[in-house]
Amino acid sequence: MSALLEVQDLSVTLKIAEGEMTAVRDVSFTVNRGETLGIVGESGSGKSVSSMAIMGLLPKGTRTEATTLRLGDTDLLTATEEQMADLRGNKIAMIFQEPMTSLNPVYTIGRQMTELMQLHKGVSGGAARKRAVELLEKVGITAAESRLSQYPHQLSGGLRQRVMIAMMLMNDPELIIADEPTTALDVTIQAQILNLLKDLQTELNIGLIIISHDMGVVARVSDKIAVMYAGQVIETGAVADVLRAPVHPYTQGLLESIPVPGQIEPGGELGSIPGLVPSLKTNFKGCRFANRCTRAHEACQQGSVALQSASDSQAYRCVLPLAELRDGTSSLAARKTGDGSYGVGIDMASKPLLSANAAECTFRVKQGMFSGAKPLRAVDNISLDLRKGEVVAVVGESGCGKSTLARMLLGLQDPTAGQISLDGKDIATLSNMEKSRKLQSIFQDPYSSLNPRRTIGEIIRRPLKLHGVGSLAEQQAKVEAIMERVGLPRNFYHNYPNQLSGGQRQRVAIARALILNPEIVVCDEPTSALDVSVQAQILNLLLKLRAEMGLTYLLITHDMAVVEHIATRVVVMYLGRVVEVADTRTLFSDPRHPYTRALLKSVLTPEPGAGVPNVDLGTAYPNPINPPTGCTFHPRCELASDICKAKSPVLEALSETHQSACHMLEKELA
Amino acid sequence: MNTTANAVAQMAPKMADDIIDLTPKERMIKRAKGHLGFQFGAFIVILFALLSIFAPLVAPHDPYIQDLSNRLVPPVWNAEGSWAHILGTDQLGRDYLSRLIYGARISMGVGFGAATLGCIIGVSIGLIAGYMGGRIDQGASFLLTCQLALPSLLLAMALVFFVGSSVATLVVVLGVLHWQYYMVVTRTLTRQIRSLEYVSAARSIGSNDRQVLFYEILPNLFNQIIVVFSLEMAVVIIHEASLSFLGVGVQPPTASWGLMIAEGKTMMYFQPFLVTVPGVALAGFGCKPAWRRYP
Numbered sequence: 001m002s003a004l005l006e007v008q009d010l011s012v013t014l015k016i017a018e019g020e021m022t023a024v025r026d027v028s029f030t031v032n033r034g035e036t037l038g039i040v041g042e043s044g045s046g047k048s049v050s051s052m053a054i055m056g057l058l059p060k061g062t063r064t065e066a067t068t069l070r071l072g073d074t075d076l077l078t079a080t081e082e083q084m085a086d087l088r089g090n091k092i093a094m095i096f097q098e099p100m101t102s103l104n105p106v107y108t109i110g111r112q113m114t115e116l117m118q119l120h121k122g123v124s125g126g127a128a129r130k131r132a133v134e135l136l137e138k139v140g141i142t143a144a145e146s147r148l149s150q151y152p153h154q155l156s157g158g159l160r161q162r163v164m165i166a167m168m169l170m171n172d173p174e175l176i177i178a179d180e181p182t183t184a185l186d187v188t189i190q191a192q193i194l195n196l197l198k199d200l201q202t203e204l205n206i207g208l209i210i211i212s213h214d215m216g217v218v219a220r221v222s223d224k225i226a227v228m229y230a231g232q233v234i235e236t237g238a239v240a241d242v243l244r245a246p247v248h249p250y251t252q253g254l255l256e257s258i259p260v261p262g263q264i265e266p267g268g269e270l271g272s273i274p275g276l277v278p279s280l281k282t283n284f285k286g287c288r289f290a291n292r293c294t295r296a297h298e299a300c301q302q303g304s305v306a307l308q309s310a311s312d313s314q315a316y317r318c319v320l321p322l323a324e325l326r327d328g329t330s331s332l333a334a335r336k337t338g339d340g341s342y343g344v345g346i347d348m349a350s351k352p353l354l355s356a357n358a359a360e361c362t363f364r365v366k367q368g369m370f371s372g373a374k375p376l377r378a379v380d381n382i383s384l385d386l387r388k389g390e391v392v393a394v395v396g397e398s399g400c401g402k403s404t405l406a407r408m409l410l411g412l413q414d415p416t417a418g419q420i421s422l423d424g425k426d427i428a429t430l431s432n433m434e435k436s437r438k439l440q441s442i443f444q445d446p447y448s449s450l451n452p453r454r455t456i457g458e459i460i461r462r463p464l465k466l467h468g469v470g471s472l473a474e475q476q477a478k479v480e481a482i483m484e485r486v487g488l489p490r491n492f493y494h495n496y497p498n499q500l501s502g503g504q505r506q507r508v509a510i511a512r513a514l515i516l517n518p519e520i521v522v523c524d525e526p527t528s529a530l531d532v533s534v535q536a537q538i539l540n541l542l543l544k545l546r547a548e549m550g551l552t553y554l555l556i557t558h559d560m561a562v563v564e565h566i567a568t569r570v571v572v573m574y575l576g577r578v579v580e581v582a583d584t585r586t587l588f589s590d591p592r593h594p595y596t597r598a599l600l601k602s603v604l605t606p607e608p609g610a611g612v613p614n615v616d617l618g619t620a621y622p623n624p625i626n627p628p629t630g631c632t633f634h635p636r637c638e639l640a641s642d643i644c645k646a647k648s649p650v651l652e653a654l655s656e657t658h659q660s661a662c663h664m665l666e667k668e669l670a
Numbered sequence: 671m672n673t674t675a676n677a678v679a680q681m682a683p684k685m686a687d688d689i690i691d692l693t694p695k696e697r698m699i700k701r702a703k704g705h706l707g708f709q710f711g712a713f714i715v716i717l718f719a720l721l722s723i724f725a726p727l728v729a730p731h732d733p734y735i736q737d738l739s740n741r742l743v744p745p746v747w748n749a750e751g752s753w754a755h756i757l758g759t760d761q762l763g764r765d766y767l768s769r770l771i772y773g774a775r776i777s778m779g780v781g782f783g784a785a786t787l788g789c790i791i792g793v794s795i796g797l798i799a800g801y802m803g804g805r806i807d808q809g810a811s812f813l814l815t816c817q818l819a820l821p822s823l824l825l826a827m828a829l830v831f832f833v834g835s836s837v838a839t840l841v842v843v844l845g846v847l848h849w850q851y852y853m854v855v856t857r858t859l860t861r862q863i864r865s866l867e868y869v870s871a872a873r874s875i876g877s878n879d880r881q882v883l884f885y886e887i888l889p890n891l892f893n894q895i896i897v898v899f900s901l902e903m904a905v906v907i908i909h910e911a912s913l914s915f916l917g918v919g920v921q922p923p924t925a926s927w928g929l930m931i932a933e934g935k936t937m938m939y940f941q942p943f944l945v946t947v948p949g950v951a952l953a954g955f956g957c958k959p960a961w962r963r964y965p
Contacts, residue, residue, distance in 0.1 A: 410874055436876035449867035453889040462885075463875040512875065 038222030093168035110148030216604030237314030257536035446505035503534035731765035787845025792852025800860025
């Protein structure tokens with residue numbers, strides 16, 4: 001049987017302001033019916049461009065070349081625009097990353113679902129509606145009939161993605177391309193959507209391409225995998241072969257740089273690939289990975305490298321002999337063994353540096369034009385102490401109030417009740433200047449946290465200037481010293497932020513935060529906007545700086561694997577309340593709260609063929625404006641009983657370092 | 671870890687070619703070079719600016735000297751025209767080209783001055799309203815709707831009429847009445863930028879409100895403000911001409927394009943050039959921002 005989709009030597013050249021850019025070069029893969037291909041790569045690796053080329057959705061002026069680009073019997077290269085439009089509706093379907101924007105907000109779900117089918121299949125409205133209801137039920141949406149008359153904004157993100165999937169199935173496609181289908185969703189929802197996609201694919205026997213930057217996602221749902229780097233497939237094969245015995249140094253490095261809970265002892269560090277993901281505008285000569293590769297030698301710089309087969313089911317793009325690649329222990333490898341300690345001795349009896357005392361933050365939110373403002377309790381009665389040397393992680397899904405908590409701790413948001421104190425003094429009474437000497441922050445998005453109109457030097461020097469530290473020459477010397485410390489080359493001093501990559505920008509943000517020698521740094525999702533290999537660099541850097549400068553971190557994140565790697569203590573939040581607090585090792589080995597367990601279960605480590613664990617949290621994340629009664633987690637909890645609906649639990653101490661808020665703790669123990 | 675940091679540092683100069691893009695300034699220059707409309711607009715602006723600055727050197731005659739024996743000489747392209755007066759003379763025998771050049775001085779001066787004053791008022795209100803939000807923002811928006819509801823030309827006429835007409839009065843009155851668009855643009859952008867992380871970052875390194883406004887937010891508004899400025903300048907110039915035409919603007923014998931049209935209108939049917947020449951100059955100014963819209 002010939003493959004459903006065959007792509008042979010696909011190259012895509014895009015027109016850009018500076019001329020032309022070859023975004024994809026010599027990419028080949030095939031997808032059979034009932035098979036899942038995972039395409040994994042960092043940003044700018046050309047994975048989305050490849051899928052757009054298959055869909056024929058690339059902008060005008062783009063050159064697409066290939067020896068073969070075929071779906072079923074149709075040659076996609078020579079197909080007219082009309083044929084492609086027909087094909088896109090009927091045979092290939094695409095699921096996009098952002099469920100919030102891929103549905104049209106002014107039409108009902110029903111209309112959007114039926115329109116496509118009526119257009120392409122010419123069926124009656126009634127038949128299309130029937131099919132829509134059928135499919136909505138299939139993707140696990142309750143009360144499907146009534147959903148048809150709802151608008152997208154009435155559904156949660158997870159539900160919208162389900163609707164999107166159902167919509168794509170309306171015309172019985174043969175191939176589904178899912179471009180980062182779960183990246184915009186919360187971890188607990190991610191598992192549900194992935195399982196749904198996988199089940200549907202087996203049931204309907206269709207081909208599936210999953211594109212993701214997340215090795216965990218790809219590893220668990222794919223049969224085959226293609227690792228892309230700088231517009232080329234650098235390693236491909238059966239998922240188990242590639243992930244268990246990676247051949248290419250990049251694949252090896254990438255796998256080492258992913259934090260996996262339980263793999264690295266405290267004090268150890270992640271493997272990381274030095275350097276940056278290259279821009280596709282580069283004129284490549286030889287191997288595209290050569291300048292980041294620790295094994296590069298002269299031969300790598302000459303001539304492009306062909307894909308060679310390692311076994312029947314595995315191929316790679318490297319000049320080194322297979323045996324050497326297979327056995328040589330990569331110098332990129334993670335240092336798994338640590339000293340077991342977290343580097344700095346933490347005295348839990350000492351006075352807390354930063355503490356929240358029964359802090360609350362209530363916003364007043366207006367929902368409609370005529371309804372009055374309703375209170376939204378973003379942070380509800382939270383007490384938290386941060387002691388010198390600690391790395392406290394606050395974890396939870398989006399909307400749990402962790403960012404509000406961070407803003408309160410930074411003094412950017414006043415608590416509506418309770419108190420935040422810095423070094424024993426109420427933070428509300430301190431001026432910005434006093435606060436900033438002790439407390440600094442690193443923000444999530446390195447693209448918006450640097451002023452685009454200021455040079456890197458100006459940005460890093462700004463705190464010194466504001467505080468009037470030293471003369472200009474002294475300030476410049478300090479800036480240069482800190483730039484070196486965070487791994488920024490000196491010649492970036494006069495560059496603007498838009499000339500730097502995400503990882504470098506994040507280093508600038510770190511340098512700016514550290515130049516005043518603060519004691520506490522609040523890191524709000526410091527790596528979530530970065531590529532995996534760069535994430536490892538930044539995490540390692542944060543750990544190194546902590547040891548060198550005796551820093552205390554408060555880490556806000558949703559990524560449990562990152563937490564396990566760098567935190568000493570974890571605070572789990574749900575709907576503005578703390579549900580569990582424990583030191584990291586206890587939390588990961590003995591989680592008590594059902595929500596913590598669900599979070600831990602939803603961590604997707606790159607384990608081939610392990611499948612996606614079934615995180616059954618039932619309904620979606622509740623609306624914080626109308627939180628459930630009693631224990632706010634009860635509608636999603638499998639252990640919930642009557643008391644949970646009536647009374648909200650308080651934090652109970654399980655041991656000196658472990659507290660949990662759940663009525664069912666005894667029941668769990670039994 | 672050291673090894674990684676060093677490796678990155680060593681790598682960086684080599685990698686630098688990959689990522690070093692153009693600076694914002696270079697990018698703008700590059701785009702300006704490739705934009706014909708921008709070049710045309712810039713050419714007109716620079717030409718008029720130079721003409722009005724060097725008016726005494728450029729003008730062939732004194733614009734105020736009357737020569738009644740040489741009244742109403744038609745322009746050079748007319749059969750009766752002469753090269754002595756390229757654009758002819760008016761009903762008092764004053765050289766029309768010289769008056770046009772001196773008139774550009776008034777138009778540019780009033781336009782630039784009033785647009786700058788409006789800019790200062792509008793940007794200040796917009797910045798504060800957008801940054802503070804809440805009641806201050808509501809107050810500023812109320813002020814804006816009041817201003818938009820008033821017929822500005824009528825108001826300007828009344829004001830100038832009461833205060834007495836002079837170039838300085840014109841600048842102040844027109845400036846005070848032309849701040850709305852600056853305010854709208856500045857307010858919206860400020861609200862957007864306020865929620866960006868670099869503003870939070872600025873606060874957390876110890877900046878106060880003033881420093882955030884002037885160091886972080888204002889420089890990011892320049893591009894948009896310049897666009898509004900060039901549009902407003904044209905509007906103000908037309909308004910100045912209208913006021914002068916109606917007799918409450920620049921007073922004779924000072925040369926102003928609006929005044930020239932007003933003085934020429936009685937002779938319009940006999941010597942149409944008296945109206946068309948300053949009219950075309952004015953229209954040229956009105957078109958200019960259309961060319962400049964894309965910086």
